[in-house]
Amino acid sequence: MKAAIYRKYGPPSVVALGDVPTPSAKAHEVLIRIHATTVSTADWRARSLAMPAGFALFARPVFGLFSPRQPILGTELAGEIVAVGTCVTRFQVGEHVFAFTGAKFGCHAEYRVMPEHGLILQKPANLSFEKAAALCFGGTVALHFLKAKGNIRSGESVLIIGASGCIGSAAVQIARHFGARVTGVCSTANLGLVRRIGANAVIDYAAQDFAVLRQTYDIILDTTGTVPYARCGHLLKPGGRLLIAHGTLATVLGIGGPTRSSGHQCLAGVAKVTVADLQLLADLATSGAFRPVIDRSYPLDRAAEAHAYVDQGHKRGSVVLTVTTTG
Ligand SMILES: NC(=O)c1ccc[n+]([C@@H]2O[C@H](COP(=O)([O-])OP(=O)(O)OC[C@H]3O[C@@H](n4cnc5c(N)ncnc54)[C@H](OP(=O)(O)O)[C@@H]3O)[C@@H](O)[C@H]2O)c1
Known part of the structure; x- marks a missing residue:
């Protein structure tokens, strides 16, 4: 072959x-x-x-x-x-x-x-x-971080860094499926795409540093390796989770992460994939919730x-x- x-x-x-x-x-x-x-x-x-x-x-x-x-x-x-x-x-x-x-x-x-x-x-x-x-590729990583690690719940606010990429574009749609309010961070050229796939709000990283805005989130998902806890911890609500799909060894080991008293969690690692994940992705695709x-x-x-x-x-x-x- x-x-x-x-x-x-x-x-x-x-x-x-x-x-x-x-x-x-x-x-x-x-x-x-x-x-x-x-x-x-x-x-x-x-x-x-x-x-x-x-x-x-x-x-x-x-x-x-x-x-x-x-x-x-x-x-x-x-x-x-x-x-x-x-x-x-x-x-x-x-x-x-x-x-x-x-x-x-x-x-x-x-x-x-x-x-x-x-x-x-x-x-x-x-x-x-x-x-x-x-x-599968983006869908399973998005599911792993948002659901298995991040325990996303309906009504929560989610900030997705790299919202136009493979993991990010799946995460926008899957977070919306779980009832979250989603803000996507991407470049100017991709603002329309990220809105079209369901983001409630978009931030153009070329025009605006989201880290200086006043908005806070229950979950921040970083797919770009540009947002360590030191840069975004102040944007997390009490109980907030920083989900790191693309992290350094230091972040995976918890170095530079939140203190226990902050009430925040920093969750990194390699996504685990199950047949149940694939079934959910297929069901979401069938219903039109994930394209x-x-x-x-x-x-x-x-x-x-x-x-x-x-x-x-x-x-x-x-x-x-x-x-x-x-x-
Ligand atoms: N933890 C795991 O289990 C796991 C599994 C698979 C992949 N990964 C890792 O996850 C990362 C992302 O994978 P992917 O497949 O989603 O990558 P991708 O499809 O190449 O997407 C990367 C995205 O990052 C955006 N981007 C680049 N610089 C940015 C910045 N400064 N601010 C905001 N967005 C920025 C790009 O958007 P613009 O074009 O708009 O800039 C692009 O859409 C990779 O490093 C990959 O190795 C981790």
């Missing part, structure tokens, strides 16, 4: 189309022909080893000491089941599915196997393959160009790779 492959760490040009053996489904696995996948910030980090401050030492042990352990990137996909293992009962050949492989990657290819009880579900019928491929934002699409053989665009750090939602099988 064709796949976008990288054999060494580096700039987007290390990614090139190549041939690898097509996988086959074992007893409890399904084989998916991929129609669409995404190039995410996880792909950028795994390819370039660009890591948040303090995490550089962990990068090679995680991704491969001398060269990438997994030469095919891509954390999410949408496609069609083309073969099932002998013991599979949950899926049938011909079903349309979406799936999340996360840190196991492997979606920038024509085919991918998944365990039938893994992070894979039927594709919402009202979503194209491109939209369905973009459900993944797609910035642009590239064919698989132009994956390096897609990487170059993602590297700029200013995409709106997701960048999609469309996959057409060669036979």
Whole structure:
């Protein structure tokens, strides 16, 4: 099969189309022909080893000491089941599915196997393959931080830094679903988008420093690594939570965080993903409460160009790779 492959760490040009053996489904696995996948910030980090401050030492042990352990990137996909293992009962050949492989990657290819009880579900019928491929990356991180970590409640006020990005644009919609009042921080060009996906208010970070405004929030979600507690603690209400999707090692270790007497919490770490999360995202997509934002699409053989665009750090939602099988 064709796949976008990288054999060494580096700039987007290390990614090139190549041939690898097509996988086959074992007893409890399904084989998916991929129609669409995404190039995410996880792909950028795994390819370039660009890591948040303090995490550089962990990068090679995680991704491969001398060269990438997994030469095919891509954390999410949408496609069609083309073969099932002998013991599979949950899926049938011909079903349309979406799936999340996360840190196991492997979606920038024509085919991918998944365990039938893994992070894979039927594709919402009202979503194209491109939209369905973009459900998981931002959606699962937004859910993890807002719900599992942040315990978001109806009526709360939420400030989302980086509201036009993949995680941010999912977070705006998911926070609204949970009944929160949402303010999105983004650049001038993205104010309209962030309003359209449901933000009650927007702040243009190029024109206004939100940290000097008087508004206070129950939750602040930072997807940009620009808002440590020292910069925004005074904006948190009593009981307020700072959720750090993009943080340094110091913030993850709690250095510079709130004192116990402040009544605030600073919550960071790596998002955990469950099938229940995927089911909720599918349900929200079906009801129209969550529509993944797609910035642009590239064919698989132009994956390096897609990487170059993602590297700029200013995409709106997701960048999609469309996959057409060669036979
Ligand atoms: N903790 C976890 O488990 C986890 C999981 C996945 C990803 N992450 C991390 O989360 C971060 C965000 O990921 P993503 O996929 O959402 O990235 P993304 O799609 O590239 O979005 C980044 C957003 O940041 C905005 N931005 C850049 N500078 C800004 C600033 N100074 N103020 C406000 N917004 C700014 C950009 O908007 P403009 O174009 O408007 O500037 C862009 O929309 C990445 O560092 C990623 O590694 C963490």
